[in-house]
Amino acid sequence: MNTEIENKHNSSPPPTSSCTRSRSGEDARQRSASYTSPVCEQTDNAADTPLRGRVHLPRYVSTTNACKLCKPLGACLAFRGIEGSVPYLHGSQGCATYMRRYIISHFNEPIDIASSSLGEKNAIYGGGANLKQGLKNVTAKYRPKMIGIATTCLTETIGDDLNTILYEYRKETPTDEEQPVLVRVSTPSYSGTHMEGFHAAVRSVVETLCRQSLPNDRVNILPGFLSAADLRLIKEIVSEFDLAATILPDISETLDGPALDEYQLIPEGGTPLAEIRTMSGAGGTVEFGATVSGSATPGAYLDKTFGVKNHSIGLPIGVKATDRFMSVLEELSGKELPARYRQSRGRLIDSLVDGHKYVFGKRAVLYGEEDLVVALAGFLAEIGVQPVLCGSGGKSGRLKEAVANITEGLCEEPPESYDDIDFHEISVRAEELKPDLIIGHSKGYPLARKLGIPMIRVGFPIHDRVGGQRILHIGYEGAQMLFDLIANAMIQVKQDSSPVGYSYM
């Protein structure tokens, strides 16, 4: 994470060694066809023992069925949650198209991601001209308020200097027409997952737009990557607290909009730019996430630069985590928990009591983004489900500790946590752990099918069901929905496998 931030600030191209090689490519070609390459012995395998911190799982060189996505995808999602914004990838055409396809298949919504559409010549001589032309074209046709430019592995490696290119672009652009704000973020997909890309994009937006402002009566909420339904609930909750919140980013409308009469090139909704500009004057920031890096987050930046106090809490999934969120809102608003949430909390607890026997001791495998996995582990632990394996393709280095902390004192055995894991590894270990259910996004379906156990769909992507954007994870309501799904899944297993087939519990 730190490296990327540095890259962004200095705009320095990544390591010259790769650049020099890239431009000529000759030394690679000159190497003899019989394969021995001394250069390559310096891979990270040297530091890798077969078990590197993995008691039950060997470490493989290859990745099979990754449990993560690439960095620019996260940046595109974040940019899409800003008012009047068009995500733009500085790279070859395929990246934009693949990511659009992937995102569309979850949200069932249009998402236009523009691209520099770099070709071979650009890869050799630089992609500056295409970037400028692309920005010009997007500006002319989409009339955006902001263009969020994310780099790709190609442009990071050929060493395009976005600082200079954008400086030139601004100088060459007529000043009499209104120009969109250009926000750029460095997202080489060879370092970090889509979540690092997401957070880096949000931080970039804040750094670019937010300036010192007079104190205002707003609060900032940095939710990370939640569903559209989650974001709508957050809006409802803060308004019940009589708070005005800047939620950054906000995909609740831009990626879950109504049926339309006329096609909108940029959908309505998203975090207003005017609000982002004055986040510096807010009364406080609530930032979700247990594994996001301490000093590099946008919340930390607002705190350090403008003195906006950052309340860094986990994703509000489950009773205790939601209590924590509510208590921060109580503190920020000076108001007590609104009656309707006291009620929904009460109903949730009542239902947990009603259904506790059906879920107690059940063994769950969960996987996905690190923050989501930590939060779900906490929720499962507090309702008596044993999270036996918590896996993520991310590698913030904080997963293990965060899972241990959140489940402390609640589990009969501490959950196994693995970062930098893929679905092949999850599958191998899951078979040994004999779980009762798996919890995560659609890509775990083959595992659920193989094990013949129910799967509770959460997170992103949901590619094998409708309504991924409408899954509610957070708050007392989200916990209620998740609990009902889990309890009913367990009841159904018992019912389906019963020779009698009772129609009552």
Place this chain on the structure above:
Amino acid sequence: MTTQIYEERQDQIHRKGKKPFAIECDKESLAGAVSQRACVFCGSRVVLYPIADAVHLVHGPIGCAVYTWDIRGALSSGPELHRLSFSTDLQEKDVIFGGEQKLHDALIELIDRYQPKAAFVYSTCIVGIIGDDLEAVCKSVAAEKGIPVLPVQSEGFKGNKRAGYEAACNAMFRLVGTGDASNISEHSINILGDFNLAGEIWLIRDYFARMGVEVVANITGDGRVDDIKRCHGAALNVVQCSGATMTLAKMMQEKYGTPVIRVSYFGIEDMAESLYAVANHFQDQEMLAKAKKIVKEELETLLPELKKYRVALTGKKAAIYVGGAFKAFSLVKAFRHLGMDVVMVGSQTGTKEDYQELQEITDDGTIIVDDSNPLELSSFLQEKEVDIFVGGVKERPIAYKLGIAFCDHNHERKEMLAGFTGMMNFAREVYGSVMSPVWRLVPRKQSQDTQLRASASARIAGL
């Protein structure tokens, strides 16, 4: 409403009837225009994907592999290695010091784990830049493991999808001729350019079997490495989706003298024509009689059923936007069978000849477009008041957002659309979307109704 077109793209759009036919195509996509195209890697990946007993290892950072994991509806009758996503997941260190060792180790690991018949190694953008020597690594692993390990030179930036098709064909061509081609019938073919989506190649193979034709290799639907190795023994290459696999057919023609015919299995005429063309090639009257019998039998059940759909769908307007133009030809004809008018047709990677043919088979006023984007597509759909749009995942939300019916005709689909059975499914799918009552609820319909009522009351007032 005005149609939004980039000035630079004006020559890539033709409206039939207005001016003499002229269209620009085969150009690099315009930067910033949100092309629906993918990249070279995508082209290679889709062509080779269905080869089910090979490891397909993507050498690059994780994105390219993860976005192509289990995304095709390409079925296998046996092994399913093609449904897994393998990557070297290059990290910053690998980019600096080179990824060759990692690639080598990953290949050894995967070959040991899955015992595949071959391995394809796809190059991605970054590999082209850092200059990893794929050829050398593949050669070394092939020697070590005793299976073909084939580099696919599919760096994303080296052109568009079509360049990727060529890279895939080049890789496959290295397999061709390495197997034993004895005991192959003189009435034998390879099926090129069918990817066995929803089991289509099984249907096509069945038609050919009923004609007494032996199929040597499926290239690549339900494909097997050993079949491709011996496919030079076939007497004829039957090529569908010519963009994707014609290069391989041409290379085989040059080296082995295998003749080539172009076919399409979509729609009634094209499907029947494909069977006749094969029979005619072998100049076998008995085979032709069998082909005619198949067509007759199939049509006897198909045509009466289609009638019902035709009655409901006659006069409805369709728009088509697909990857390769071959599919568009068949779709235009298929819609005609349903009594529908095609008002827009376009493709990502069509050639001048393709578009020429499209303009010949479409009606006046039809919009023909190359390498389009959401901006144009959405405005064409609205301008032409389209009833159903046919395309892929990226086109679907444009239609749905506007309250327009949609038919998936892409490589992800799970419905069989080829063959005579496929025509039936196509009609059902079009009917099932166009006739849904939900369109009565969408804003587009409601505002149309309001306008109709307004003009009706204006007429009444004018009386």
